[in-house]
Amino acid sequence: MRTIGRAVLISLVVALVAVQPAPAAETVKIGFITSLSGPAGIIGKHMKDSVELALDHLGRKVGGLDVEMIYGDDQRKPDVGKQLADEMLKKHKVHFVSGIIWSNVMLAVAPAVTSAGTFMIGTNAGPHELAGKMCHELFFTTSWQNDQTPEAMGKYMQDQGLTDVYAMAPNYAAGKDMIQGFKRYFKGKIVGEVYTKLGQQDYQAEISQLRAANPKVVFVFYPGDMGIQFLKQYAQSGLRGQIPLYSVYTVDEITLPAVKEAAAGNWETRYWSPDLKNEANQKYIADFRKKYGYTPTFYGAQSYDGIMLIDSAIRAVKGDLSNKKGMIAAMRKADYRSTRGPYKYNVNHFPIQNFYLLRAVQLPNGELEMQIQKTVFESHKDAYHQECAMKW
Amino acid sequence: MTLFLVLEQGLNGLQFGVMLFLMAAGLTLVFGIMNLVNLAHGSLYMVGAYLATMFVQLTGAFVLAVVLALAGTLLVGVVVELVALRTLYERDHLDQVLATFGLILFFNELIAILWGRAALYSSLPAWLSGHIQVLPGVRYPVYRALVILVGLAVAALLWVVVSRTRLGMLIRAGASNRTMVAALGVNIRLLYTVVFGFGAALAGLAGLMAGPIYAVQPGMGEQILIQVFVVIVIGGIGSIRGALVGSVIVGMVDTLGRAFLKPMLATFLSPSAADTAGPALASMLIYMLMAAVLAFRPQGLFPARGI
Numbered sequence: 210m211r212t213i214g215r216a217v218l219i220s221l222v223v224a225l226v227a228v229q230p231a232p233a234a235e236t237v238k239i240g241f242i243t244s245l246s247g248p249a250g251i252i253g254k255h256m257k258d259s260v261e262l263a264l265d266h267l268g269r270k271v272g273g274l275d276v277e278m279i280y281g282d283d284q285r286k287p288d289v290g291k292q293l294a295d296e297m298l299k300k301h302k303v304h305f306v307s308g309i310i311w312s313n314v315m316l317a318v319a320p321a322v323t324s325a326g327t328f329m330i331g332t333n334a335g336p337h338e339l340a341g342k343m344c345h346e347l348f349f350t351t352s353w354q355n356d357q358t359p360e361a362m363g364k365y366m367q368d369q370g371l372t373d374v375y376a377m378a379p380n381y382a383a384g385k386d387m388i389q390g391f392k393r394y395f396k397g398k399i400v401g402e403v404y405t406k407l408g409q410q411d412y413q414a415e416i417s418q419l420r421a422a423n424p425k426v427v428f429v430f431y432p433g434d435m436g437i438q439f440l441k442q443y444a445q446s447g448l449r450g451q452i453p454l455y456s457v458y459t460v461d462e463i464t465l466p467a468v469k470e471a472a473a474g475n476w477e478t479r480y481w482s483p484d485l486k487n488e489a490n491q492k493y494i495a496d497f498r499k500k501y502g503y504t505p506t507f508y509g510a511q512s513y514d515g516i517m518l519i520d521s522a523i524r525a526v527k528g529d530l531s532n533k534k535g536m537i538a539a540m541r542k543a544d545y546r547s548t549r550g551p552y553k554y555n556v557n558h559f560p561i562q563n564f565y566l567l568r569a570v571q572l573p574n575g576e577l578e579m580q581i582q583k584t585v586f587e588s589h590k591d592a593y594h595q596e597c598a599m600k601w
Numbered sequence: 602m603t604l605f606l607v608l609e610q611g612l613n614g615l616q617f618g619v620m621l622f623l624m625a626a627g628l629t630l631v632f633g634i635m636n637l638v639n640l641a642h643g644s645l646y647m648v649g650a651y652l653a654t655m656f657v658q659l660t661g662a663f664v665l666a667v668v669l670a671l672a673g674t675l676l677v678g679v680v681v682e683l684v685a686l687r688t689l690y691e692r693d694h695l696d697q698v699l700a701t702f703g704l705i706l707f708f709n710e711l712i713a714i715l716w717g718r719a720a721l722y723s724s725l726p727a728w729l730s731g732h733i734q735v736l737p738g739v740r741y742p743v744y745r746a747l748v749i750l751v752g753l754a755v756a757a758l759l760w761v762v763v764s765r766t767r768l769g770m771l772i773r774a775g776a777s778n779r780t781m782v783a784a785l786g787v788n789i790r791l792l793y794t795v796v797f798g799f800g801a802a803l804a805g806l807a808g809l810m811a812g813p814i815y816a817v818q819p820g821m822g823e824q825i826l827i828q829v830f831v832v833i834v835i836g837g838i839g840s841i842r843g844a845l846v847g848s849v850i851v852g853m854v855d856t857l858g859r860a861f862l863k864p865m866l867a868t869f870l871s872p873s874a875a876d877t878a879g880p881a882l883a884s885m886l887i888y889m890l891m892a893a894v895l896a897f898r899p900q901g902l903f904p905a906r907g908i
Contacts, residue, residue, distance in 0.1 A: 246709065247820035251718040380880040404880040405859070410815050410824055413613045413745065414856045421606045437720050437816035445725060445742055445814065447732055467720035467816060503719070 235530060236275045237523060239516075240297030242290055242318060243308040245282035248408070248434035251463055252310050252508050253282065256332065258501050259509035260307075262493070263516035265500070271516065272523020274530075279303060285310075285408070287317035294318045298325050304530050305330055307515045310432075310508065312336040312355060312383035313407075323347040328536070332515040333508055335559065336382050337389075341596035344557040347533070349540050351514040351547070352507075353480055354559045354591035355383050356390025358457045361478035361564035361585040362428065363394030366455060372397035375424035375452075377415065379435060380404035387430040387457060393592060400424045412439050416446045429456045436464040444471035460569050462506040465577045473577060475569040480562050481507045481549045482581050489546035510548040521545040541601060553588070557597035561588050605739045610860045611853070612735070616745045618852020619752025623807035624829040625836070625844035626759060627800030633839025634776045635793050637686060638694050640701040642804050642829070643822025644708035645681075649674040649805025650812040650821060651712060654723045663726040670809045671802055678801020682794050690793070709819045720818040729813075748810050755803070756845050763841060772796060776839065828855075831887050835894045837901025846902060851887050858883040 241260055243253035257280060270276060279301050281293035290309065297303045298321075306322045307330040309315045315334035322329040323345040331339075331350035339345075340354040366374070376391060376399055378384035384404055392399070401422045403415055419427065427448075431439045436459040443449060449471070460468075460475045462483065483494050483504055493513055497505045505513075518540055525539030526532040541554050552562040564586040567579045628642045652673040656666035685704060689697050724730075725744055732740040763769035771792055774782045783789045808822070815821060828851060836847025863879030870878065894901065 248816065248818055248824065250713070250819060251720065254718045380884070402876065403863075404876070406880070406884040408824065411617060413616070414610055414860045417606065417609045417613060418860050434720065434816045434818060437818075438814070441724070441816075442814055445730060445744065447740075447742075463719065467722050467818075469722055469724070471724070 235528065236277050237271050237305070237519075237530060238277045238279065238301055238303040239271070239519065240279045240281060240294070240301060240303040240306045241308040241512075242281045242283050242293050242297075242306065242314070243512075244285050244310055245280065247284055249285050249310065252433050252506075255463065255506050255509040256308060256310070256512040259493075259497065259505055259513040260516055262497055262500060263513045263520075266492075266496070267516070267520055271520045272528060274523060274528050277301075283309070283311075283314050285314070287311075287314045290314035291317040291321060294321050298322065298327060303327065305519055307519070308332050308512065309334050311381070312386065313381050315339065316382060319343075319345070319348055326533075328519075328533075330515045330519060332511040334383065335386075335591075337386050337591075337593050340557045340559050340591050341593035342598075344597035344599050346537055346558075346599060349518065349554070349558040351518055351560070352511045353562070354593065355386035356393065356593075357586075357589060357591050358478050358480065358564060359387045359390035359428075359430065360394050360592070361566070361589070362455055362457055362476075363391040365476075365478065365566055365585050366426065366428070367395045367397065370397075371426045373400050373423075373425040374398070374428050375401040375403075375419050375422055375426070376428045377403045377405065377419075377439075378430040379407040379409065381407045384430060390592070391428060391457075395428075407435075409435060410438055412442050413446075416442060416448065419452075420446070420448065424452060427452050427454050429454065429459055431456070432458045433463060436460065437467045440464065440468045440471045440475075444468075461579065462504045463508075465569060465579070469575075469577055470571070472569045473571050477567045477569070477579065478564055478585055479507060479567055479579075480560075480564050481510050482565060482567055482579055484578075484580055485549065485565075487548075487550040490548040490550070493548050514545075514547050514549075517545040517547070518543070555590055555594045556599050556601065557591070557594045558599075559591050559594065561590050563587050564589055605736065607861075608736070609739055609741065610856055612741055612745075612749070613860075614853035614856035615849065616749050616752075616852070617856055618849040619749050619756075620807055620811065621825070621829055621832050621852055622752055622845055622848035623755060623803050623810075624825060625832040625848050626755070626841055627803040628829055629833045629836070629839055629841060629844045630772075630796055631800045632833070634772055634796050635690060637690060638697045638701065639686070639800075640698060640826070641681070641704035641708065642800070643824075643826035644705055645674055645678055645801045645804035645822070646808035646811070646825065647708065647712060647819070647822040648677050649808030650723075650815075650817045651716060651721070651808075652805070653809035653812050654721045654817050655716075657723070663729070667809055671805055674805025674808070675798045675802040678805075679794055679798040681801070682797040686797065687790075687793075705823065708822075713819045718819060720816040723812045723817050725813045744813065751806070751810065755806070759841055768795070828887065831891045833901075834891050835901060837904040840901065840903045843901050843903035850890070854890055855883075855887050858886040862886070 243256045245253040283290035305328045310333045312334040319329045329348045333352050335354040376388050378387050455476045460472045460477050521544050522536040522539040526535040552560045555561050566582045566585050568582050569577050570580045631639050653666050653670035656669045729744045731743050735741045832847040832851050836843025862883045866879050867875040
C-alpha cells in the first residue's frame, strides 16, 4: 500500500509539474530615444504615439513576447542621447534601441549601441556616415538616408529647368547632407548657400540677404519648430508671392497646423504621405486619428514601422532573442507591412524606396493637407551604399 | 544697393535688440532690486505669447488681445511672486536658480497640458502684415517696425518711471539699500511684488510680440533666455541702461554677423572654408563678446549704481 501510495503521490507531483505553465517567456526590452521636451517635443510625441499604436495593433506583444518600452528624452542634445543609450544598455539591458530624430544625436548613439552588440533601429535620422563607411550589421533604419529626399527635390527642380536657387539649412550633420543631396541631382546655378544655427528662431537677417541675392527659387530644409518660424517669416516678408519655395522636411503635418496659409502651395518631396494608398497606411492613419485626434507625420509612420520591423524579426526567430544572426537575416527581408508599402533593404540596411512630390493643398474648409502629386524616384538607392563594406 | 542692405540689416539688428531689451529689462530689474536670479523669466514670455494667441482667437481683435494678455501675464507674475519666489529672497543664488529652473519645467508642462505640445497657429492681422518704404529701395515689414517703436517707447517710459516718479525713487532706493528703505516705513514686500509683476508684464510684452513671428510652443522661452542673460552680463547686471545698450549691441552683433561674416571671410578664405567657418563663428559672436566683456570689464559696460 505504502509503495502504491508513494507512486501515486510521485506521479501526481510529476503531473502537476508538467501542467504548470512553461517558465515565463522572455520579455523583449526596447529603448526608444526621441525629443520629448522643448520645441522638438511635438516630433517626439508623434513618434511615441505611433509606437504605442503599433503596440496596440500587435496586441501589446512584440514578436509574440511581452514587451517593455523604455522611453528617453534626448532634448535634441547628442550628449544626452548618448547618456540615455548607455543607461538603456547597462541598466535596462535592452535588446533594441530605436527612435532618434536628429542626425547629430544619431551619430553619437548608434555606434555606442551597435558596438555593445545591441540592435539600433533608427526611425528618422539617416546621416551619410552610417550609410557608408560606418555601416553596421546591427544597424537598420525604417526611414531614409538624409540625402535621398533632397535628391528627389533636386531631380524634380532640375527636370523643371529651374535655376538661380538659394539654398538654406541648419548648420548640423543633416543640414549639410540635405544640401549635398540636393546638389547631387540639381545642376542649375546656386546663387547662395546659407547655413543657420540649429534651433534658430529668427530668420529676418537671412531673408534680407536672400532678397538682395535675388534668386528665382528658394530651397530649404527646416524641420519642426524651425520650419514654423521660417515659413511664417518668409510669408511675412512678402516673398512667398514672388519667389517660389521648395523644401524638404519643412512643410508637414506638424508645421502645417501652425502656419496654415503661410505654406499654401508649397512643394515638398517625401517617401511617405498620409494619402498613400496601401492597406497598412490606411489602417495606421485611421486608427491614429481615432486614438489621438490628429494626423501623424512621417516621423510617426517610421516609428510605427520600426516596431513592426522588430516584431517581424523576433517572430522569425520564434522569440529567441539570442539569435541575432537570425534576426539580422529576417530584418533584411523587410518582411512586414510597412506604411510606405513594400520595400527592400540595400546592403547598408537603408531602404530602397520610392520618393514622391507633394504639395500643400488648401481644402474647402480652409485647412491644409499634403497631397502626393507624382512619383519622382522609383526604388531609389542612397548614394553611399557602395562605401559600405557589408556583404550579404 | 549694398548700403541699403546694410541699413536693412541694421534695422533687423535693432528690432532683435529691442525684443531682447524687453526681456532683459525685467530680468535685470528683478535681479538688481530683489537680488533674485529668475531663470523662469522665459516662462513668462511664453505665457504672454500663449495668452495673446488665445485672446486673438477668442476675441478676433489684436489690440484687445494684447491688452488682455499683458494684464494676464502681470497677474501670473504677481501670483508666482506671492506663491513661489517670496521665500527665496533670503536664500543664496544657487537655491534661486534651482527653484526657478523648477518653475521652467512646471510652466512648460502646464502649457503642454493646457494647449498641447503642438505649436499654436498664430498670424499677423492684415493691417500689420504689409511693408513700409523706409527709404527709396528699402522696404521694411510694418510689424517689425512696430516692434522697434514699441520697444523704444517702453525704454523711454521705463526711464521716466525710474528717474522721475516716486515709484522709481523707491525702486532706486530699494536697489541701493533695502534695509534702510524698509526702516523708513516703505512696504518693501509690496514694492517687490510690484517690480516683479512689472518685469513679468515686460516679458509678456516681448512674448506676445514674438507670437506672430515665432513658433508659439512649450519651451519657446528658453531659446531667447540664454541670449537675454548674455545681454545683462554685457550691459551690467541690475542696470536698465546697461540692458538697453547691451540689447542693441547683442542684436546688432548677432544680426550683422549672421548676414555679413561669411561674405567677409570669403574675401580672404577659400569659399568652402568660409562656408564652414562663417556660420560657426556667427553663432559664437555674442558669446565671444560676452567673454571679452567679462575679461576686461567684469562688472559690465554700465554697472548698476542705484540703476
